[in-house]
Amino acid sequence: MTETVVLGQRGDERQRPAPPRYGGLLGGLVRTARPRQWVKNVLVLAAPAAAGELSSAPALGRLALVFVLFTACASAVYLVNDARDAEADRAHPVKRHRPVAAGRVPVPVAYAAGGALGVLAPLAAARLCSPAVAALLTAYLVMQLAYCLALKHVLVVDLVVVTTGFLMRAVIGGLALGIPLSRWFLITTGFGALFMVSAKRYSEAVQMAGKPGATRALLTEYTTGYLRFVWQLAAGVAVLGYCLWALEEGGVPHTSVLPWRQLSMIAFILAVLRYAVFADRGTAGEPEDVVLRDRALACIGLVWAAMYAAAVGNW
Known part of the structure; x- marks a missing residue:
């Protein structure tokens, strides 16, 4: 007999097999x-x-x-x-x-x-x-x-x-x-992390709303509106920090075939916007799960990584 776990998402339910015992x-x-x-x-x-x-x-x-x-x-x-x-x-x-x-x-x-x-x-x-x-x-x-x-x-x-x-x-x-x-590295990384953390909390609050068994006591004290504000604010600051890095000359020699630093902004912003889709739906759980289950987001991430490597390597 297969045991199942019921997970709430936006008022509906889906089932998945319970984790195996091994x-x-x-x-x-x-x-x-x-x-x-x-x-x-x-x-x-x-x-x-x-x-x-x-x-x-x-x-x-x-x-x-x-x-x-x-x-x-x-x-x-x-x-x-x-x-x-x-x-x-x-x-x-x-x-x-x-x-x-x-x-x-x-x-x-x-x-x-x-x-x-x-x-x-x-x-x-x-x-x-x-x-x-x-x-x-x-x-x-x-x-x-x-x-x-x-x-x-x-x-x-x-x-x-x-x-x-x-x-x-x-x-x-x-x-x-x-x-x-660099200051831009710390700003982008810090607020990018806050974006994912608050998006996860928002998703948990949406999924567990009105259901017993919520182990995060604070989910009953945060409002979904507040958590939405936090992840939106964090996403905006992360994008701003990254763009300021990309647009800063900083004495970098112009020997690249293309302006990879500036072009990488496009992929970075697309990745944030794509991740925000899941945050807005209340399905942004663990960041690694979001990236691995969405092929479009994974592809955008790979394109961004390639552009970033080209920018850092001055290709």
């Missing part, structure tokens, strides 16, 4: 660490890519290590979060299938695994990378654990904390290679 304790721990969300940690490449520093093997090796360490820290947070929210997750139509909530991973084991990763990752960073990288990973862990314990219940602060987590991912790559970060 892998025992180890498989449950891996699933709790959210492998599908590890793709977010590719942001560690953002600053080196913006600076054109991805051409050397030592740099790529260092970034691969930073990716693994940040993934370990993020996994530690997920493990602790699911252990702490196990009871509340059991009341949620989807989250009740998470290994900890479903009882396939005991709560003490999840806490122990999360604690071990949270201690070992910064220590490894201090030994294999630099004290600055270790300090940023430690700050990320402290901030995210504070979020799990208290900050996720504070209006606006919860949005800022999650957005800062994305920004830290983007910053740590430059920190690992000693690359200075």
Whole structure:
């Protein structure tokens, strides 16, 4: 007999099979660490890519290590979060299938695994990378654990904390290679992250409206109108920051075949507009899911990446 999960979208319902039960304790721990969300940690490449520093093997090796360490820290947070929210997750139509909530991973084991990763990752960073990288990973862990314990219940602060987590991912790559970060990079990355985070919260608020089992208590305190305002504002600032970067000469020599910096604005704006379609519908869940399930958005992203690479490489 197939078990199904009912998900609300704009007042209608759709069904999907419940997640399979496999892998025992180890498989449950891996699933709790959210492998599908590890793709977010590719942001560690953002600053080196913006600076054109991805051409050397030592740099790529260092970034691969930073990716693994940040993934370990993020996994530690997920493990602790699911252990702490196990009871509340059991009341949620989807989250009740998470290994900890479903009882396939005991709560003490999840806490122990999360604690071990949270201690070992910064220590490894201090030994294999630099004290600055270790300090940023430690700050990320402290901030995210504070979020799990208290900050996720504070209006606006919860949005800022999650957005800062994305920004830290983007910053740590430059920190690992000693690359200075431009103001436009920080503005575009920060507000781009806020756009996706607030769009996700808006979608959750729309889908869970009037339904029991919402595990984000703040969803009952935010209005959909406010969350819509936040993602629209963030999208506008991100686009503005990117356009100011693209239009800034900054002493870049004009040896490119085409003005790739300026042309990349078109693809960037199209990507934001396409993502906003899902935000407006209330179906902008996890950013990686939105990108992977929409071919048009994925293609626009690839075109933008190619243009951006050409601009940075001065092709």
